Amino acid sequence: MMARFISEEVEVEIGPQPGIPAGFTWRDRRFVVARVLAHQLRLDHERRWYRRRHRDWFVVQTETGEFFKLYRHRGPGRSYWVLYEELDAEET
Numbered sequence: 001m002m003a004r005f006i007s008e009e010v011e012v013e014i015g016p017q018p019g020i021p022a023g024f025t026w027r028d029r030r031f032v033v034a035r036v037l038a039h040q041l042r043l044d045h046e047r048r049w050y051r052r053r054h055r056d057w058f059v060v061q062t063e064t065g066e067f068f069k070l071y072r073h074r075g076p077g078r079s080y081w082v083l084y085e086e087l088d089a090e091e092t
Contacts, residue, residue, distance in 0.1 A: 002088070003069075003085045003086065003087050003088065004085060004086040005084075005085050006026075006083050006084060006085055006086060007082060007083075007084055007085075008026065008027075008082065008083050009080055009081065009082055009083075010024045010025060010026045010070065010081050010082065010083045011024060011025040011081070012024045012070070012072070012081040015033070019056060019072070020036060020039075020058075021033050021036070021058060021060060021070065021081075024070065024081065024083065026083050031062045031063075031064070031066070031068070032062060032063045033060045033061070033062060033063075034060075034061050034062055034063045035060070035061050036058055036059070036060050037059040037060065037061060037067070038057075038058065038059040039056065039057070039058050039059075040056075040057045041054065041055075041056055041057075042054065042055045042056075042057060053073065053074070053075035053076070054073075054074045054075060055071045055072065055073055055074070056071060056072045056074070057069065057070075057071045057084075058070055058071065059087070065089075066086060067086065067087040067088070067089060068083060068084075068085070068086055068087065069084045069085050069087060070082060070083045070084055071084060
């Protein structure tokens with residue numbers, strides 16, 4: 001089975017470490033992050049400084065054993081979180 005593409009905006013609770021997700025709500029279901037498996041900051045240097053978009057990518061495992069990839073979009077306008085995809089255990 002391959003990753004399941006989601007790409008939906010979600011509400012994220014930040015944990016004791018600034019900027020690190022502790023949980024998120026997707027389709028009225030709350031997921032608690034058990035551990036962060038990967039974190040990557042992607043910076044957009046292609047655009048002028050006032051139009052740049054930056055994304056903090058995370059691969060997380062929930063307390064119920066699911067694996068997800070999500071990112072926080074930072075750039076012009078508002079900052080928001082997107083649940084990008086659900087991963088298989090083999091893909092993590």
